[in-house]
Amino acid sequence: MNKRYWSRRSRILTTFGTFILAVGLVWITVWLLTKTDRNDGAGIANVLAFPLTAIGTAIAVIGIRSRPYRSTPEILAGHARSLLRDVATAEARTLAQLLGDTGEPRPANLSFNQQHAALITWRTDRGAQVGSLETIHSYYEGLERGRLVILGQAGSGKTVLAIRLLLDIAAATLDNSVERVIVPIRLSLPAFMTKSTRATEIRRDFENWIVAHLFDVHGLPRDVSTKMLTDGWILPILDGLDEMDPDDTNTFQRAQGILRALNLPVGTTPTRVVITCRTGRFEQLSAPTLDSSQSLQDATAIVLLPLSVPQVIYWLAHRFPDARQPDNLQRRWRRVASTLRDHPNGRLANCLTSPLHLYLAVTVYRSHNSSPSELCDLDAPTLNQHLFAQLVPAITAGLEDEPYESKQVERWLRGLANHLARAGRMGYSTTDLHLHELWRSTGAPMNFWIRVIASGLAASFLAVPTAAATIWLFTDKDSGGPLWGDWIVLTAMFIGTLFLFANAYSAKSSPLIHIDFSRIKKRPGRRKFLRDLGIGLASGTAVAIVGAFAARFGWVPERPVVSDIAFGVGGGLLFGMSIAILSLSTARHAVLRPSEPVAESLRSTVRLAIAIGGVLGFTIGLSSFLILGEPNRLLFNSIVGLLMAIIFGIPISLITVLAIGAFRCWSLFYGITILLQASRRQLPWRPGRFLDWAYTAGLVRLAGTATQFRHRELQLYLTDASLKDAESNTAVASSPLAAVNTSPES
Structure with missing residues (x-):
């Protein structure tokens, strides 16, 4: 659809025309009020205001129509x-x-x-x-x-x-x-x-x-x-x-x-x-x-092509200039430059002519107190191991207000690298890291226990009220025993409990929810939102009719018809609101920070829970006072019902958060995984915050919504040897860790 765009000219014309239109309307109103006792008052007002109103309307229309198309x-x-x-x-x-x-x-x-x-x-x-x-x-x-x-x-x-x-x-x-x-x-x-x-x-x-x-x-x-x-x-x-x-x-x-x-x-x-x-x-x-x-x-x-030795020395001089020294290069790099010239095909030259290894050397020895000349004394395997080993300490030492120690950073990065190695063995990506999927690569037996605990927590959301309702129906002497409707409800709750457990234990990949409320501002999103809300209200009315019909035949405890209508419409509004809000959910294809996918999904879950819980709380509070209060005090009952909605809505919203988390499951898996891994010091307690820091420090990068190590070879270096499969070993065999003349991805 070719939409119009609000240009400066169209805004001015529309604003000016609307102002004149408003003045004309005020003029008519004033004249009609002040001249009501005379026969010609209304006529004079209309005569004077009509041209002004017409001109204002025309200018406003011209302003709106003069908006240029966005495709111009x-x-x-x-x-x-x-x-x-x-x-x-x-x-x-x-x-x-x-x-x-x-x-x-x-x-x-x-x-x-x-x-x-x-x-x-x-x-x-x-x-x-x-x-x-x-x-x-x-x-x-x-x-x-x-x-x-x-x-x-x-x-x-x-x-x-x-x-x-x-x-x-x-x-x-x-x-x-x-x-x-x-x-x-x-x-x-x-x-x-x-x-x-x-x-x-x-x-x-x-x-x-x-x-x-x-x-x-x-x-x-x-x-x-x-x-x-x-x-x-x-x-x-x-x-x-x-x-x-x-x-x-x-x-x-x-x-x-x-x-x-x-x-x-x-x-x-x-x-x-x-x-x-x-x-x-x-x-x-x-x-x-x-x-x-x-x-x-x-x-x-x-x-x-690989860099030449003169290019390497020239770039070192660009990074560490000193006009008083030969090559304009700082004194501490002089031995490195001499070794490169004397042995252009030697182990040091083969290493530093790789752009990535040159970056590693510059990063490790950027401090004025460091001594890069020690590189000249290392053999090829030790040289490359040394550069990778010193990268994280050099980066953490060079940042102000450092929140993490270098040993912590390397331990946590090693944990993430091991996660990716295990994910590769299971057929998942060996480069793309998704925080909410970390539990899959925790390894046995932790993987099994995470699945069992998460499934049990998910099922407990319905298992607990099901057990409580069953005990009450069979132990309360005044209830008269369960009716048909009670058996139907209990059966449905039992089946729902089994479904929640099976849904969680199946461990299907669940896309992270992102609710974009800005879609309501656009016509297609607004129409879909209102349509789903209408469907919910219609279904609620149907539920109310079925409830009243069931009460007449003794399938459920008899209650006033207004109760069925109130709860039916309220339930329909709740159902419609849930579907309408979920219709605003979209898939994120790119993010600005590694923590954003999980954080935004959690925020969306809370927003959804507040909306659903608020509607449910309002329905309970208002329906209770409409049923129990005096019919002629509708306004009073509505106000009190609103207060009760707030009282009921807050705890119900919290419960709804847990319910949505239980159904979507990923939040349970994520929370349990972080609890177990962080308690063993394999991951930080706030992995999203840590990855944000690592992204700022240049250790990781973003690929859509996934987080990747900035350099593939750094990931392989951090991976435990026991987890390096054939693919990783092949990559290592062609990497600088095994041969100096190749290097990792930059």
């Missing part, structure tokens, strides 16, 4: 520039985190060349044969279709090059008053999930995913996001194609699916896109034995 290029350009500034600011901070730098971060000048012609089995997008980080923007502009694949070994700087391209595009666009604004958006491909297998359906889900990201993270209206995406204003930079499928598989269904979707044209040309991927995985995806549609067609693939 001027409006889209304004949104695009604002979005581009937000994206550039966020990515500049991310780059500073990756480099461990402040101010204006400057990465080492990475070099690249096009992939060897013998390995190319797809059509390319032309472009120069060689380039560098400093020329990446002009290199990209030289492509015909804007389709680029950045390849390299783990830790070669693919993400850094992609961010540098994004920032260069943003700077060139913001410095010029161009009408057509291209907004590069970096997205983590492993976070994209779809059940579709057809290319057209994957493409649809992929575009919806980008629109949801723009709305969730940047607050861009969905209709504007959709228009900008379909018209080519958005340049997707997709990071981590190689992480979409496990390393120990020969089928790459998710990665091949997204490549097929990106080969579909938009209009007459393929989509502009930038992708990062490990070289080996991309060669597997583009193998000649596979269908050509599996490869990214009309795209140029560039391969990152």
